[in-house]
Amino acid sequence: METKLQLLLDHVSKWVNLSPDEVAIFLQHWEVQEFQKGEYVLYNGKICQYDAFLLTGSVKGYYIDPVTAKEEIVFLAIADWWASDLESFHQGSPSMLNIQVVSDAELALISKSNFESLMRMIPKLERYFRIILQGYTSALLRRVYMRNAxxxxxxxxxxxxxxxxxxxxxxxxxxxxxxxxxxxxxxxxxxxxxx
Amino acid sequence: METKLQLLLDHVSKWVNLSPDEVAIFLQHWEVQEFQKGEYVLYNGKICQYDAFLLTGSVKGYYIDPVTAKEEIVFLAIADWWASDLESFHQGSPSMLNIQVVSDAELALISKSNFESLMRMIPKLERYFRIILQGYTSALLRRVYMRNAxxxxxxxxxxxxxxxxxxxxxxxxxxxxxxxxxxxxxxxxxxxxxx
DNA sequence: GAACTACATTGAACTACTTCAATAAACGCT
DNA sequence: AGCGTTTATTGAAGTAGTTCAATGTAGTTC
CATH class of the missing domain: 1.10.10 (Arc Repressor Mutant, subunit A)
Structure with a gap:
């Protein structure tokens, strides 16, 4: 099977084994969308509708300081990384972040309802996300430490x-x-x- | 049933429902340990043996800068929070962190093998940890942003x-x-x- | 209740970094 | 190739913060 989602599938497969049936279900829950340089994946104030995995290209997540009007980069992401506002996505709260494409990108997107459906149908994916987030928290703690020290x-x-x-x-x-x-x-x- | 682990159980129950049988299994996997002010939960260079949930008291996680010999606080935690070096715990790698008790504390501890056994026996706990980590990453991103901006x-x-x-x-x-x-x-x- | 230890305050000197402004290089577009 | 736009460089002036040292305060132990 030919799919641009292969990169995502490979990533997931590092942590959980999916049967052919499960792979089929998995793939049905995602859509791939292309973005050109400068396009926005998420505007601040909006609710983040998708969790997003970068297949190609790069994006930045930033916050506009209301006082200085300067953009403060919160995260940077390239292929093989996740990039969204998880808090906004899961809580349905307005996002503080803008997410904008830095160089032409393809993103694998999953809506909240699809995400929840996917977790119900293949519960072991909870494990995948748990592990990914574990690594992310460690990286963020390191980032905090380095900034301070x-x-x-x-x-x-x-x-x-x-x-x-x-x-x-x-x-x-x-x-x-x-x-x-x-x-x-x-x-x-x-x-x-x-x- | 009387248990000091009630606080942890309540925390988990916010996100997943456990049957009485599952609660019993859950409780068997944990031990409660008391620490006095100044005691260490983890020394840097050692492998983090336990994931830890604070029932009472407070702890600090810090890194000693090899150049300045100053301690840099990486995280602070009080009751109802998690406090360990997840990277070291899950990868079995030597920790960079010291975790020390700031005021007398009771910790709920789970070893790696017990953690894995628990995840096998009650897979929906993956979901709990996934959700907890989601919140934690959002808090850490906010911390990074605030530090920078x-x-x-x-x-x-x-x-x-x-x-x-x-x-x-x-x-x-x-x-x-x-x-x-x-x-x-x-x-x-x-x-x-x-x- | 004195003496110790741990933590907090204050001010003066210093410095790692920012801001600003001007110039230069790189990149894309017709 | 040439023009506009975006990104990078360099130096000078300014500042938000640190460091250091001295003094003050509170909680503990004998």
Whole structure:
């Protein structure tokens, strides 16, 4: 079977084994949608209608500071990552986030009702999501720790070591915001690293 | 049935319904342990043997910066919260964290083998943990955002608004570290707020 | 109730970073 | 190729925060 969802299926299969029947059910619950650079997957104030898995491309999740009107990057995502506002998606609450496509992307999308139906039909997928979220919480705790404990230079070095793919696929000023520093700071760090 | 685990049971029951039989199985998988102020639940370098739910008291999770030798608070927890190093617990990898009791505490502990047995016997608990982790990731994303976007004063105000119980039960210098600022800074903010 | 320990306050000096502004390079488009 | 737009660089000035050191306060132990 030919499907763009293969990447997602592979990801899930790392953690739970699905029978052919279950695979068929699984695939029925998703839709694939293409987005072009600049398009929005989610606007702040709206309710997040889909949980989303990136098949290709990259997206950013950001918050607009009402005072400074600057965008603060909350997360960055590329292929093989999840990207949505889970709180808004599951609680049905208005999202604080904007999610926008940075480079042309294909997303696997699942609606809330489909998500719930899928969990009912294949309960062991709860396990998959539990494990994914476990890894995500660890990564977020590390991010908090690094932000608090490390100076700008070391945070940047850590980042390019840990996420070379993000570093290569995203403009510098987004990475700067993600790391909690100014774009100029990244520029100066890079200049200094060259010598 | 009388059990100190009631608090945990109540927490779980918010999200999944357990039959009396399942409750009995559930309870068998946990042990309750008392810790006194200053005792360690986990030492860095060791493998986290237990997932832990706080029944009473408070704990801190911190990392010792190898350069400055200062402790950086990664998380704070009081009753009704989870507190462990999930990555170490599930992967069996050495933990970066120390987890130490701040005020006398009772913890509900579950070993890895018991955790896995419990998930096998009552698979719908996967759902409970999935939902808990969902909430936790949202809280962590908010924490990252606030650290990056807000100045010290507003971070502190936000914190005491969101976690009054933490604020009341923990010394100020721990809260300062948690918020990514110096203890002196918190002191100055508080002084300023009084006027 | 003195003496110790743990935590909190205050102010002065310092610094890692930001902001601003101007220039430069890179990228896409016709 | 050439033009506009978006992204990156560089330096100078400013600042939000840290660090350090000294003093103060509260809770514990004998």
């Amino acid at each position: 490390l100076p700008a230079r070391e945070r940047y070095l850590q980042f390019i070591g840990q996420y070379p793919a993000l570093n290569q696929n995203l403009p510098q000023y987004l990475i700067a915001s993600y790391l909690g520093m100014s774009a100029e700071m990244v520029s100066k760090i890079r200049a200094e690293l060259k010598s | 807000l100045p010290a004063r507003e971070r502190y105000l936000q914190f005491i608004g969101q976690y009054p119980a933490l604020n009341q039960n923990l010394p100020q210098y721990l809260i300062a570290s948690y918020l990514g600022m110096s203890a002196e800074m918190v002191s100055k903010i508080r002084a300023e707020l009084k006027s």
